[in-house]
Amino acid sequence: MDSFDIPKQADDLFCFGVYTASHAINRAYSPHLKKLGLTYPQYITLTLLWERDGQKINTLAQKLEMETSTLTPLVKRLENLGHVTRSRSQTDGRAVEVFLTEQGVALKHKAPEITSCMSEQTGLDKSELQKLQTLLFRLRDGLNGGR
Amino acid sequence: MDSFDIPKQADDLFCFGVYTASHAINRAYSPHLKKLGLTYPQYITLTLLWERDGQKINTLAQKLEMETSTLTPLVKRLENLGHVTRSRSQTDGRAVEVFLTEQGVALKHKAPEITSCMSEQTGLDKSELQKLQTLLFRLRDGLNGGR
DNA sequence: TCCATTTATATCGTGCGCGACCTAAAATGC
DNA sequence: GCATTTTAGGTCGCGCACGATATAAATGGA
Numbered sequence: 001m002d003s004f005d006i007p008k009q010a011d012d013l014f015c016f017g018v019y020t021a022s023h024a025i026n027r028a029y030s031p032h033l034k035k036l037g038l039t040y041p042q043y044i045t046l047t048l049l050w051e052r053d054g055q056k057i058n059t060l061a062q063k064l065e066m067e068t069s070t071l072t073p074l075v076k077r078l079e080n081l082g083h084v085t086r087s088r089s090q091t092d093g094r095a096v097e098v099f100l101t102e103q104g105v106a107l108k109h110k111a112p113e114i115t116s117c118m119s120e121q122t123g124l125d126k127s128e129l130q131k132l133q134t135l136l137f138r139l140r141d142g143l144n145g146g147r
Numbered sequence: 148m149d150s151f152d153i154p155k156q157a158d159d160l161f162c163f164g165v166y167t168a169s170h171a172i173n174r175a176y177s178p179h180l181k182k183l184g185l186t187y188p189q190y191i192t193l194t195l196l197w198e199r200d201g202q203k204i205n206t207l208a209q210k211l212e213m214e215t216s217t218l219t220p221l222v223k224r225l226e227n228l229g230h231v232t233r234s235r236s237q238t239d240g241r242a243v244e245v246f247l248t249e250q251g252v253a254l255k256h257k258a259p260e261i262t263s264c265m266s267e268q269t270g271l272d273k274s275e276l277q278k279l280q281t282l283l284f285r286l287r288d289g290l291n292g293g294r
Numbered sequence: 295t296c297c298a299t300t301t302a303t304a305t306c307g308t309g310c311g312c313g314a315c316c317t318a319a320a321a322t323g324c
Numbered sequence: 325g326c327a328t329t330t331t332a333g334g335t336c337g338c339g340c341a342c343g344a345t346a347t348a349a350a351t352g353g354a
Contacts, residue, residue: 013262014269014276015172017283019191022169023212023341025162028290030342041310044166058332065170070311072334077309094319094332115160122161123289124282129161132282135275136164142270143175170311177312188340205302217341219304224339241302241349 014139028121032114036107042078045071049084049100050108056095065140083107161286175268179261183254189225192218196231196247197255203242212287230254 026040033043041064048063049055061071075098078084083104089095119129173187180190188211195210196202208218222245225231230251236242266276 013194014266014280015176016191016194017280017287018165018169018172019187020210020212021283021287022165024287024290025165026341027212029162039309040166044163047160047163056332063167065167065174067312068333069313069335074310092320092332096333118162118290121290121292122286123292124286128282128285132279132286133161133164135271135279135282136168138275139269139271139279140164140168140171143171143265143268145268145270173311186339203302214342215303216305216343221340239302239350243303
């Protein structure tokens, strides 16, 4: 019978938790990001570039679990905002590399305050957030499983 | 110094885990839902109605952490698909109540198989999924904090 | 009763997100 | 070297998601 103990209530669906949590996160970030004139996906994309500048569209898309058809226009908006530039790779004419402008680099200094503010707001301590991260990554990797 | 031990790598940002996991979940559900002709948000909305029929737009939106401006057109699509009907409340002419059609009720029987399939695919056992759920709900509630 | 305020939903504009399709550049095979 | 295939981005259409705004119904005083 235990094998039929499948969650039937929406509150028990693991997917429901991620779905609603992502909405809540978006909403909580919103006031901070509005001051910077950024959306949440734009901000997340910039964090990847702050770690390593000059990444290809494809690389960024994989890290974000996102299709290039989503990322291309997003990066163009970041370009219009003056935070990044896009240029064809010298070694591979198909690939487009994304580079931070000075303005884009400067934004990096605003991030730590936002992050710490958000972390605090969750009400979870550091070890719990770490545990959550680990479970989420294992879940994600499991779902990607066969590639 | 520990107070400055703020995550600086995107992989350490708790928000990053939820963001990418939600994309992965969406993608994993996609093939199952395509057979039913549903999107993921539509499916999640139906699960709420399977628990309790005849809920108001407002109630559903709160449970989904979603604005009514998002839910209204979504529910209209479910109506066009023949899964639900919308009707003004008898007692409150402002409110719209959403009811499952026979067709909508029938879909419920397909859900357990999808759920169990997805749960298995995550690679996490039941207690880990439970732990994940708990952390996500605490995070969500913490972020909603002052409201 | 009447009118101001609040509440529930709907509408609109912008950006995210995906699948389907297109183009060009690179890699492969003969 | 040239034809075929694969890969990287880009474009398009549809649906999700939110904030701003609108409108109608309910509420609450004076």
